[in-house]
Amino acid sequence: MSQQTSNATNPQAKSKALNPWEHDDLALRPPVNIFEDTNGIILESDIPGVSRENLTIQVDKGRLLVEGKTHIDIPQNLEPLYADIRSNRYQFSFALSNELDTGKIQANLKDGVLELRIPKRVELQPRKIEVQVS
Amino acid sequence: MFGSLTNFEGGLFDDFRRMHKELDHAFGYMNWPTAIRSVARGSFPPINVGATPEQVDVYLFAAGLDPKTLDISIQQNLLTIAGTRQITTQDQVVYYRNERFSGEFRRVISLPDDVDSNKVDAKYRDGILHITIRRQEASQPRRIEIK
Numbered sequence: 001m002s003q004q005t006s007n008a009t010n011p012q013a014k015s016k017a018l019n020p021w022e023h024d025d026l027a028l029r030p031p032v033n034i035f036e037d038t039n040g041i042i043l044e045s046d047i048p049g050v051s052r053e054n055l056t057i058q059v060d061k062g063r064l065l066v067e068g069k070t071h072i073d074i075p076q077n078l079e080p081l082y083a084d085i086r087s088n089r090y091q092f093s094f095a096l097s098n099e100l101d102t103g104k105i106q107a108n109l110k111d112g113v114l115e116l117r118i119p120k121r122v123e124l125q126p127r128k129i130e131v132q133v134s
Numbered sequence: 135m136f137g138s139l140t141n142f143e144g145g146l147f148d149d150f151r152r153m154h155k156e157l158d159h160a161f162g163y164m165n166w167p168t169a170i171r172s173v174a175r176g177s178f179p180p181i182n183v184g185a186t187p188e189q190v191d192v193y194l195f196a197a198g199l200d201p202k203t204l205d206i207s208i209q210q211n212l213l214t215i216a217g218t219r220q221i222t223t224q225d226q227v228v229y230y231r232n233e234r235f236s237g238e239f240r241r242v243i244s245l246p247d248d249v250d251s252n253k254v255d256a257k258y259r260d261g262i263l264h265i266t267i268r269r270q271e272a273s274q275p276r277r278i279e280i281k
Contacts (some may be wrong), residue, residue: 031234032230032233033221033229033233034230034231034233035228035230036227037224037226037227037231044234046195046198046235048179048197048261048262049195051260060243072193072262074191075184075186075189075191078184078185078186079184079186080182080183080192081183081185081190082178082182082183083182083183084177084248085180085195086180109259111198111199111260112196112198113197113261118182
């Protein structure tokens with residue numbers, strides 16, 4: 001009876017106790033690949049369970065912040081047996097250097113894989129200089 | 135002469151490592167039996183397993199897979215999921231981080247004994263593979279009426 005009352009006052013309490021992967025107080029840092037080509041930096045990250053609506057990408061004072069919340073259909077009375085993933089939140093942050101054009105970041109999310117393309121400023125991209133023969 | 139780059143001998147991290155070892159020793163970590171089919175934490179893909187009285191739910195956090203290439207099989211109460219996630223690394227670029235798993239994977243999960251291996255359902259959405267295995271009818275809780 002006392003248990004029922006505590007659940008009624010705090011509906012989160014039950015799901016938190018039962019589902020370790022419903023915790024949102026500690027965000028996971030997902031695996032990322034970062035590489036650079038002549039046009040800019042490409043960042044890929046695995047954030048399974050995050051749909052487009054639950055993903056936010058922000059750039060503030062040269063700091064890139066990506067946050068995503070997973071939405072998984074879990075039966076009401078599920079009793080967890082095993083959990084590798086113990087959070088419903090992903091987060092990572094990187095400092096961007098000045099030569100990157102933060103206004104032109106392209107993001108693409110497919111099957112839980114996020115791809116960010118951060119181009120270099122046009123004036124800083126390598127140019128090929130033709131040698132004029134007179 | 136040259137130590138490992140990450141091994142800060144004598145520093146704060148060394149103290150933490152020593153404390154970790156002492157705790158492991160004190161609590162007998164090395165002697166704990168783990169399940170024979172268990173894999174190390176950090177294996178790809180991460181898995182969550184949960185159960186209800188009617189079914190067992192297995193979630194694989196496997197982003198960027200082609201569901202057609204997955205091989206899911208069930209034998210008695212052993213569920214096996216095998217597949218490949220090949221990440222094509224590009225030439226002529228500089229890699230700063232390469233943390234995403236690439237290659238073949240296989241995970242075996244021991245399910246409760248009363249699952250019905252004929253009633254398995256698998257869905258792939260937003261990079262999560264959700265497998266539902268129904269329990270056998272006979273083992274599901276029944277309400278018994280008093281006559």
